[in-house]
Amino acid sequence: MIRVEGYMGQRVNVQLKRELYEFQHSGALCIKDTKRLIVGDQMGLGKTVESIAAIMEAKAFPLLVICPASLKLNWEREFEAWTGHKLLVLNNEVKNTFPMFYDVGLVKGFICNYESLKKYFVDHIPKGKDVRLSDIYFNEKTNFIKSVIIDEFHRCKDPGALQSKLVKGIASGKEYIVGMTGTPVVNETLDLMPQLSIIERLHEFGGASEFKAKYESASQEDLTALQNKLRDTCYFRRERTEALDLPGKTRQVVYLDIDNMQEYKDALTDLRTYLKEYKECTDREISIKMRGEVMVRIGILKEITVRGKLQAIKDWAKDVIASEKLVLYGQLDIVVKYFIHEFKALHIIGQDNSHQRQAAIDKFQTDPDEKMMVISKAAAEGVTLTAASVMGIVEQWWNPAIMDQIEDRLDRIGQTRKVMIVYFLGKNTIDQWIYNLIEKKREISNAVTGATNDIETQIIDELLNILYNGESTND
Numbered sequence: 001m002i003r004v005e006g007y008m009g010q011r012v013n014v015q016l017k018r019e020l021y022e023f024q025h026s027g028a029l030c031i032k033d034t035k036r037l038i039v040g041d042q043m044g045l046g047k048t049v050e051s052i053a054a055i056m057e058a059k060a061f062p063l064l065v066i067c068p069a070s071l072k073l074n075w076e077r078e079f080e081a082w083t084g085h086k087l088l089v090l091n092n093e094v095k096n097t098f099p100m101f102y103d104v105g106l107v108k109g110f111i112c113n114y115e116s117l118k119k120y121f122v123d124h125i126p127k128g129k130d131v132r133l134s135d136i137y138f139n140e141k142t143n144f145i146k147s148v149i150i151d152e153f154h155r156c157k158d159p160g161a162l163q164s165k166l167v168k169g170i171a172s173g174k175e176y177i178v179g180m181t182g183t184p185v186v187n188e189t190l191d192l193m194p195q196l197s198i199i200e201r202l203h204e205f206g207g208a209s210e211f212k213a214k215y216e217s218a219s220q221e222d223l224t225a226l227q228n229k230l231r232d233t234c235y236f237r238r239e240r241t242e243a244l245d246l247p248g249k250t251r252q253v254v255y256l257d258i259d260n261m262q263e264y265k266d267a268l269t270d271l272r273t274y275l276k277e278y279k280e281c282t283d284r285e286i287s288i289k290m291r292g293e294v295m296v297r298i299g300i301l302k303e304i305t306v307r308g309k310l311q312a313i314k315d316w317a318k319d320v321i322a323s324e325k326l327v328l329y330g331q332l333d334i335v336v337k338y339f340i341h342e343f344k345a346l347h348i349i350g351q352d353n354s355h356q357r358q359a360a361i362d363k364f365q366t367d368p369d370e371k372m373m374v375i376s377k378a379a380a381e382g383v384t385l386t387a388a389s390v391m392g393i394v395e396q397w398w399n400p401a402i403m404d405q406i407e408d409r410l411d412r413i414g415q416t417r418k419v420m421i422v423y424f425l426g427k428n429t430i431d432q433w434i435y436n437l438i439e440k441k442r443e444i445s446n447a448v449t450g451a452t453n454d455i456e457t458q459i460i461d462e463l464l465n466i467l468y469n470g471e472s473t474n475d
Helices: 022-034 047-058 069-083 098-103 114-121 162-171 189-198 207-215 220-233 261-280 284-307 310-321 333-343 354-366 400-407 430-441 445-449 452-469
Strands: 036-039 063-067 087-089 109-113 122-124 147-151 176-180 249-256 326-329 346-348 372-375 390-393 419-426
Touching (some): 047 069, 063 114, 098 109, 147 162, 249 310, 284 430, 284 452, 310 326, 346 354, 430 452
Parallel strands (some): 063 147, 390 419
């Protein structure tokens, strides 16, 4: 293997719909040539697009993407945005027929979450015993797959877990096996062992017994030697500070299926019915009162949406704080209290006094063991949180200037790394309308010069028109 830095200055030949950064070209070429490896680039550098470009360059289809359920939509959208081709998210309707979609040229491959691998790729697993890989009967669709990308690969760190065995069985013998994770070692060096086995590289490290004997209680010298061997054979990682052509701040949008969609649809129907009455009202005083009720119902719709995202964002946050600090922004009590409780996180929210806020800031900025800070709009000004370079936006405020201020808690003087802002949007929900409206207004000058009330009113009025006219969300 040529180390990834050996590809600097080289470019992939495949035509993509978007332009790769220079460091992404080198990553894609390294993946293409190495074939079976772990891609460990820090969050925000584009492990997804590097892997997509590599598989496109190699023409290694059909492709199977294995990922957490919360990332299926993102993979579907990203693959089409970059290539112009589609991947099919596996579901019950195509359980027995999905290979035909590739055969007739409708898709380039498939997306499946970890929990559903058994449903689509296994005929039988014996009961009443400690199941070994050799006990699992995989179906013929496993052989149909030519390349596998495994996102959040560290989820396969337990060799005894059925999930790890299924991934290994499906990936076995494939020319391309690409594991993607920013944290291949979560708890101990032995976390690497099943991952190396899945990408069929463990034998290069002496096999399971030798790897365990050598690295379970390894000296620093042995660990350094292991790192060098990994980088020489089947692993690369780059930090955001190394990506010189990456902008100082980047935004990423992640779309999530909310887990309470029926509740959302019922509330949306109720809101639209009330809006019709509001729009048809000619009495000014009654209209003003009804607008207040409309805003209450919009608030209910937003709360339902955010509740439907919490579990998926929690899973994402766990992965982030395994390797670096994280700031989460939310506004509703249900949001900030949920994450504060789940992670015992530091916080800057409306109920905190000035002494509590400063104590939280100081601790987050100086204590390496404090991995998460939860903030609300109360932290929009005068707060520096540059110890983190990743922020998750759980819900959005009405005004782009406020959102820019929130983002700038990380992207400010004292920040030495590239900043990544991740917006989590419920698919086909009010989230998408609000995000699109905010993006349109970002360029308006008075959003910069401080006329925030005008902008908020405009966004709300446009949202009301969208809801009243029955428009669908714009994907």
